[in-house]
Amino acid sequence: MSILAVGSIAFDSIASPSGRVDNVLGGSATYFSLAASYFTEVRMVGIVGEDFTPQHEGVLKKRGIDTRGIEHAPGKTFRWGGQYFDNLNEAKTDFTDLNVFERFVPHIPREYADTQFLFLGNIHPDLQRQVRQEMDGVRLTGGDTMNYWIQRTKRELTETLKVINVLLINDTEAKMLAGESSLPRATRKVLAMGPQALVVKHGEYGATIFFREGAFGIGSHPFRAPALPIEEVKDPTGAGDSFAGGFMGYIASQEQLNREVLKRALFYGSVMGSFAVEQFGTERLQSLTRPEIEARFQIFRELTHLE
């Protein structure tokens, strides 16, 4: 089945203890789409400037991604520059030039109307909700957000959370959104705001999915997928979006929509996140094979599997 990703497309300049790259293709929709493309048919909606060349688009097309929803606008593409130091969990932003992304209003091509799954990347909650309302036939909507929107547009975000089925955020964002310092309490509050499931990403420690009582199955037991503790991290940029791409992409590839599928999806999310950080930018996500993905899935499974 098909999935639509709405979010940013960017050129990133990244430095980490492992090296540096300049103006490489990035952005939440890009990482998400590349990761999801190994599981299902992916469609993109985003905005780019005149500096976005057919070569850049070729990276997406090569992975079979439908780029008809990418709007080409006069001006420059969104640019971000950041550095990672020893603590790879946190980036120091050098610059954020929104450029054409500042005026981004998602336009859904008519050809995308039959899309069954939707992922709302980290954009203004009003825009997220507008897309969701336009795509009212989707089976499942995943969404992301960040501190910026939680602090500045809480009311709008609260409305959007009512139409998101699975929210994917990190520990800090979950606590901030709920106004709770305890994660267990925070997750209960966030689930009460609307989503049937909440995926909390723990960075190098993996991710946990929390369910609303009875959603996607019986009970409300959470489930955790680990992250890989044996690989070197070269560039953490896009790890969360790649996680979301693996998670949502796997879900969209399945006929059923139940807890077992969501659990496996959580593992595939961790798998794609672990690949993303092995090389700078999207490099590793461009050249994977399904057998490589399955092999790592097995490693992750063994990492926590008790006989």
Place this chain on the structure above:
Amino acid sequence: MSILAVGSIAFDSIASPSGRVDNVLGGSATYFSLAASYFTEVRMVGIVGEDFTPQHEGVLKKRGIDTRGIEHAPGKTFRWGGQYFDNLNEAKTDFTDLNVFERFVPHIPREYADTQFLFLGNIHPDLQRQVRQEMDGVRLTGGDTMNYWIQRTKRELTETLKVINVLLINDTEAKMLAGESSLPRATRKVLAMGPQALVVKHGEYGATIFFREGAFGIGSHPFRAPALPIEEVKDPTGAGDSFAGGFMGYIASQEQLNREVLKRALFYGSVMGSFAVEQFGTERLQSLTRPEIEARFQIFRELTHLE
């Protein structure tokens, strides 16, 4: 089989967002022994002052713990006071009165000579090594250490690591010990210092065990146990020692000493750590039952178990 715990016995005064307690029984050997007592026969070596009453000793004896190795010295028992704020991972120390613990030199009672398993709590590495040499018939030695010894007694600690089979420390300690900011690199360096296995405790995110190539079985794949994301933490004091008690206690209860046993032990460590934090001090660890422990083991297993 029996296990000997060597470490601190203390009276703790603890404040957290959930309340406060004063002068409750604590210390690394206490938490460790109580947790291990649900799995195997436990013997203790430590030092206390005149304020340590038969009632305090009764808490240990009630759990069947052999207290003949507890030395009663003139003066006061080690006292620690600390507070936890919203971030329950970090304590702010109010005071540390070492008292009789400052002069602690472990004396192993003759009756303990046949002990098969040994846990060296967080004391001066020279004292740890001295105990280990005295107990040269043990099957497996586990050990703990902390930033204080890593920074001040690196040379002595390096010698001690050669006679410890399983080292249990947290992420920060592992990175500091190895002088490496990357955890994967740090674990490889620490394992090269001597231990056959390294357990890295991740606080609320669980723990990972790393093996030296070929130690306790084939290959060197790590294994991770989760921590419980659904319980409220009242008092994190002693969580790491309770983890170690569950881990080592389970190992000591088994005939075999292989990877499957160590993996299950890692889960039992997480289980005992999760109980410890539910109440202040050692309260929860005093009144558990084996069925409660097994039920939580199953919850932890389901938390990461893919069909």
